[in-house]
Each structure stands twice: as structure tokens, then as C-alpha cells.
Amino acid sequence: MTQIPVKKPSRIQTRNRRLILDAALEVFSTDGYGGATLDAIAKGAGLSKPNLLYYFDGKTEIYVTLLSQLLETWLDPLIELNPEGDPVEELLGYVRNKLDMALELPSESKLFAGEILQGAPRITDHLKHELKPLFDSKCRVIQDWIDAGRLAPVDPVHLIFSIWATTQHYADFGAQISVLLDDQDPAARAAKHLEQMFRSLLEPVNH
Amino acid sequence: MTQIPVKKPSRIQTRNRRLILDAALEVFSTDGYGGATLDAIAKGAGLSKPNLLYYFDGKTEIYVTLLSQLLETWLDPLIELNPEGDPVEELLGYVRNKLDMALELPSESKLFAGEILQGAPRITDHLKHELKPLFDSKCRVIQDWIDAGRLAPVDPVHLIFSIWATTQHYADFGAQISVLLDDQDPAARAAKHLEQMFRSLLEPVNH
DNA sequence: TCGTCCATTGACCAATTGGTAAAAATTTTA
DNA sequence: TAAAATTTTTACCAATTGGTCAATGGACGA
Structure with a gap:
């Protein structure tokens, strides 16, 4: 043995x-x-x-350890997307969760963004084997919701990209936001705006 | 003299x-x-x-030269937002322009993103004196459109953030997208999705 | 064609980098 | 408490880094 x-x-x-x-x-x-x-x-x-x-064992090992631990935490909210729940509320809840994470853990978001920005040279495998399957599965969930007429017909793939982009923006581009908003806290209005935006996109027309 | x-x-x-x-x-x-x-x-x-x-004169000068030249190019599409034009079409055109730039000049987008990610230590002044005034002015334009009932009531500030976030995402997170889409080109569907999303957000209800 | 200025190079440097080896200190275990 | 195992430190190193400088090579106008 x-x-x-x-x-x-x-x-x-x-x-x-x-x-x-x-x-x-x-x-x-x-x-x-x-x-x-x-x-x-x-x-x-x-x-x-x-x-x-x-x-x-070295600089790289610290970095990779950090990134892979991080990826797990980061994926959690996506895992929790419940196929049995109300589609719009499930997705808006996901937006909310991701926004909260970005606002509370900006360093984590930035670390991840920095790695992707440089071509993800050290975590491509993690992305392929952990993120991708989950991503595909959740895209299917969304597509099913659409097919059932419970969600406006959106592109599941790009919907998820848009959610990631808009929420993480508040962490990754925090320095820019600080300048543009004179250091006011964007949290409350960001949450309201994102809810409005994704609700108007996702709510099925025939109710 | x-x-x-x-x-x-x-x-x-x-x-x-x-x-x-x-x-x-x-x-x-x-x-x-x-x-x-x-x-x-x-x-x-x-x-x-x-x-x-x-x-x-040194590493930093090359870097800063690059960034400030870049900022100008990057701001152009925002400058062109025309207060006299049709609000929804103007904004959707801006989305389109920014997406095209991200797809065609990913390195520029990444360079900028990387600098902001690290707290913008070398271009905060540029942001304050070039980006901020333009940003404020265009927020006012958008607010005027809303006040005139020609645009759904959105938060101008966060609308712009969302446009930046979603478009630049296709450059900055290109490595991740490549993995998730098995190297398929996201361009066409991204454009369609973003148009759908921002149109549903921006179109005024009373038509 | 000549002299002046611009452009380029090779040799070099001090500081910093990621990392190692072995001894010393400390904690745990028996 | 003494031996064993773990943890920490001291001293060190080769490679790389951003950057300098004096000498050389070329372009170009008078």
C-alpha cells in the first residue's frame, strides 16, 4: 500500500x-x-x-496555493444557484452575492483578476477542471429556465460574463471608482443599479 | 522668455x-x-x-508615456457621445464602440486594467484631470436625457461603470473566456447580448 | 568633404532578487 | 528531563535588475 x-x-x-x-x-x-x-x-x-x-517551496507555490484556495471560495455562490428556485430571484441573488464578495474581499478579486489579465499562466488547469464544468452546468440550468418560459431569452454564457464583469468591477477598478466618485462609497447605489439592470433583462415579458 | x-x-x-x-x-x-x-x-x-x-529616461517613463497616450484613445468614444442624438442609440453605439475596441486592442485594455488593479499609483493624476471632468460631464448628459423622459431612469454613474465593465471584460478576462468557450470567438454573441441587455435597461417604458 | 551632432554600443555597477546550507534555538515526545 | 523532531536564524550566493558612462559609429547640413 x-x-x-x-x-x-x-x-x-x-x-x-x-x-x-x-x-x-x-x-x-x-x-x-x-x-x-x-x-x-x-x-x-x-x-x-x-x-x-x-x-x-517558493514564490510560485505561495501564489498558486493562494489562487486555488481563492477559486473555491469564489465559486461557492455559483454552486448555490438553485435550479428549483425562482429563476429571476436566483440570478438576482447571485448578483447580490457576487457584489457583496467583491466589496468585502477586493484583494481576492484583484489577485484573481491579475492572474487572468496575464493570460492565467499558472491556473489554466484549475480553470479547465474546476470552473469550466461548473460553468457549463449552470449555463444549462439557465437555458432550461428559458426553455420553460420562466426567464427572458438571454444568452446564458454572456449573462454570466456580464454578472461577473459588473460585480467584480467594483473591486478590480476600485481605484478608478474612488477617483470618479470622490471617495464616496458606491455600495448601495451599485446594488440598486445592478438589480434594476439584471431584472429588466431577465424578467420574462409574458407574466 | x-x-x-x-x-x-x-x-x-x-x-x-x-x-x-x-x-x-x-x-x-x-x-x-x-x-x-x-x-x-x-x-x-x-x-x-x-x-x-x-x-x-527609465522604465517608469516608458510605462507612463504608454498609459497616458492610451487614455486619450480610450476616452475618444465617450467624448463622441452626442447630447443631440437619440439617447438609446447613442448609448448603444457607445457600448458597441467600446466592445470593438476591447476586441481589437486587448493589450491596451489589459495594460490599463493592470494599472488600475494595483491602485493606479502612476496615473491617478491623469484620471483626476482628464477622465473625471469628462465623466462628470457625460453623467450630466445622461441625467438630462432621463429628465426629458427620453431614457429609462437609470443611475448614470453606474450605467457607465456597467458599460465599461462588460465591454472591457472581453479583453481583460480573455484568457478565462478562452477556456470557458473552448477558444470559440465570443465577438458576435457578445455584441448581441450587450445590445439586448442595455436596450432592455435603457428604453423608456412609455413609448 | 568635412565637422558637428545624433545614435549606438560594450563594459560595467550597485542593489535586489529568489533561494540555499548549516547551525542554533525551540518545541514536542517518550 | 533528555532525546528527537521541529522551527528559526545567520550567513551566504548566483542571477537578474535598472541604470551609467565613455567610446564609437553614422547621418546630415555647410
């Missing part, structure tokens, strides 16, 4: 890996992969650089 | 600065500011590194 030795991590390991990943998230999301340095991450985590490398 | 010597650039200067900026666009947009190297840009431009630095 080839038993893979999966020792449970010590308290110190759990704590330090957490410290490192937290620090790394900030550094990677504000400086990008290329601009981030192990020194900056080490400093942020309150550890020495060689100590960092005791817990992770 | 403090006369600034604005010699017109020689043919060689024009050519080489162009070569450098073209190469820099590719390098910066795929590697990010931090990940980009002068060596890579020099190689891409077919020049030696010291030769690069003969034309530009």
Missing part, C-alpha cells in the same frame, strides 16, 4: 502558513506576481525569508 | 520611440509593471538596453 504521509500540521504550521498566505494576498494583489517579493511577504507575515521558505 | 526647446523629432527618433512603445505595450500588458524588464522590452524592440534609455 502506497500510503501518502499526510501528517496533520502542527499548531505552529497552521498559524504560520495562515500568516504567510494573508501577507502574500496583500502583496501579490497590490504588486502583481512579478512585482511581489519574498522579502515583502516575509515582512508582512512577520517572519524571516528563509523561514517563509521552510513553509512553502 | 523661458522658451522650451521643442525640437521636432528626427525620423529615427520617431521610428525608434514607436518601436519601443509597441514592444513595451506587449511586455507590460502580459507581465505587469513589476514583472516587465527593460531587457525584454529592448529585445522586443530590436534595440540594445542602453539604446532604450537613450530614448526614455
Whole structure:
């Protein structure tokens, strides 16, 4: 029996890996992969650089660990899209959830966006094997809703793209929004606008 | 008289600065500011590194030059939004223009997105003094249309954000889209979807 | 054609980078 | 508590980075 030795991590390991990943998230999301340095991450985590490398095999491993953990969290709201629920409310709920995530976890959104922006060189596999199947399945759910006449005839694929784009925009382009809105908090009006927009798109005409 | 010597650039200067900026666009947009190297840009431009630095004062200057030139091109379609035209058609035309730009000039879009993502540390002033006034002015135009009953009552600010987000998404998240659509070209269906979405949002109910 | 200015190069540099090795300190286990 | 295992540090390194400088090569007008 080839038993893979999966020792449970010590308290110190759990704590330090957490410290490192937290620090790394900030550094990677504000400086990008290329601009981030192990020194900056080490400093942020309150550890020495060689100590960092005791817990992770290198810069890339920290980065990829972060991204794949992130992808899971990020996919959750999409998973929860319930085929049995009311189509319009399910989708508006999804919009709401994604917007809340973007507003509450902007660094995570930026980290992901930065990786995709650069061609997703380090997570293409994750996208293919985790995101894609879920995406296809949820597109089918939406198409079924449309076929049942419970949703206006939209393009499921591009509907999802539009939801992702508009919600994540509030995290990824936060710096631009800050300038344009003189640092006012966009949250409330953004939520209202997105609900209005997607409702007018999705509500079936014959009611 | 403090006369600034604005010699017109020689043919060689024009050519080489162009070569450098073209190469820099590719390098910066795929590697990010931090990940980009002068060596890579020099190689891409077919020049030696010291030769690069003969034309530009340093990495940052190349980058900022690129970004500010870019911002102008990028703002053009918004400028063309005509207060005298038909509101819905003007806005849908803007969507169309922005989508076409994103599809045709993805590197430019990515470069800009990358800078904003990192907090816009090098172009905040440009945003404040060029983008913001234009943005405010066009928001007023949209509000006037609404007040005149020629457009559904939307939030002008967030309408523009949604247009930017959805169109640029096809450039900035192209890598993700490629995976999800198995490399099919999204252009046609994206255009159709965006028109449907924004039309259903913008068309005034009383016709 | 000559001299002046522009363009280009090779050699170089200090600082920073990701990463290593081995010893020292600390925690856990028996 | 002593040995074993884990964690941390100190000292270090080779490669890469953005950038300089003096010397050389070319373009071009007088």
C-alpha cells in the first residue's frame, strides 16, 4: 500500500502558513506576481525569508496555493444557484452575492483578476477542471429556465460574463471608482443599479 | 522668455520611440509593471538596453508615456457621445464602440486594467484631470436625457461603470473566456447580448 | 568633404532578487 | 528531563535588475 504521509500540521504550521498566505494576498494583489517579493511577504507575515521558505517551496507555490484556495471560495455562490428556485430571484441573488464578495474581499478579486489579465499562466488547469464544468452546468440550468418560459431569452454564457464583469468591477477598478466618485462609497447605489439592470433583462415579458 | 526647446523629432527618433512603445505595450500588458524588464522590452524592440534609455529616461517613463497616450484613445468614444442624438442609440453605439475596441486592442485594455488593479499609483493624476471632468460631464448628459423622459431612469454613474465593465471584460478576462468557450470567438454573441441587455435597461417604458 | 551632432554600443555597477546550507534555538515526545 | 523532531536564524550566493558612462559609429547640413 502506497500510503501518502499526510501528517496533520502542527499548531505552529497552521498559524504560520495562515500568516504567510494573508501577507502574500496583500502583496501579490497590490504588486502583481512579478512585482511581489519574498522579502515583502516575509515582512508582512512577520517572519524571516528563509523561514517563509521552510513553509512553502517558493514564490510560485505561495501564489498558486493562494489562487486555488481563492477559486473555491469564489465559486461557492455559483454552486448555490438553485435550479428549483425562482429563476429571476436566483440570478438576482447571485448578483447580490457576487457584489457583496467583491466589496468585502477586493484583494481576492484583484489577485484573481491579475492572474487572468496575464493570460492565467499558472491556473489554466484549475480553470479547465474546476470552473469550466461548473460553468457549463449552470449555463444549462439557465437555458432550461428559458426553455420553460420562466426567464427572458438571454444568452446564458454572456449573462454570466456580464454578472461577473459588473460585480467584480467594483473591486478590480476600485481605484478608478474612488477617483470618479470622490471617495464616496458606491455600495448601495451599485446594488440598486445592478438589480434594476439584471431584472429588466431577465424578467420574462409574458407574466 | 523661458522658451522650451521643442525640437521636432528626427525620423529615427520617431521610428525608434514607436518601436519601443509597441514592444513595451506587449511586455507590460502580459507581465505587469513589476514583472516587465527593460531587457525584454529592448529585445522586443530590436534595440540594445542602453539604446532604450537613450530614448526614455527609465522604465517608469516608458510605462507612463504608454498609459497616458492610451487614455486619450480610450476616452475618444465617450467624448463622441452626442447630447443631440437619440439617447438609446447613442448609448448603444457607445457600448458597441467600446466592445470593438476591447476586441481589437486587448493589450491596451489589459495594460490599463493592470494599472488600475494595483491602485493606479502612476496615473491617478491623469484620471483626476482628464477622465473625471469628462465623466462628470457625460453623467450630466445622461441625467438630462432621463429628465426629458427620453431614457429609462437609470443611475448614470453606474450605467457607465456597467458599460465599461462588460465591454472591457472581453479583453481583460480573455484568457478565462478562452477556456470557458473552448477558444470559440465570443465577438458576435457578445455584441448581441450587450445590445439586448442595455436596450432592455435603457428604453423608456412609455413609448 | 568635412565637422558637428545624433545614435549606438560594450563594459560595467550597485542593489535586489529568489533561494540555499548549516547551525542554533525551540518545541514536542517518550 | 533528555532525546528527537521541529522551527528559526545567520550567513551566504548566483542571477537578474535598472541604470551609467565613455567610446564609437553614422547621418546630415555647410
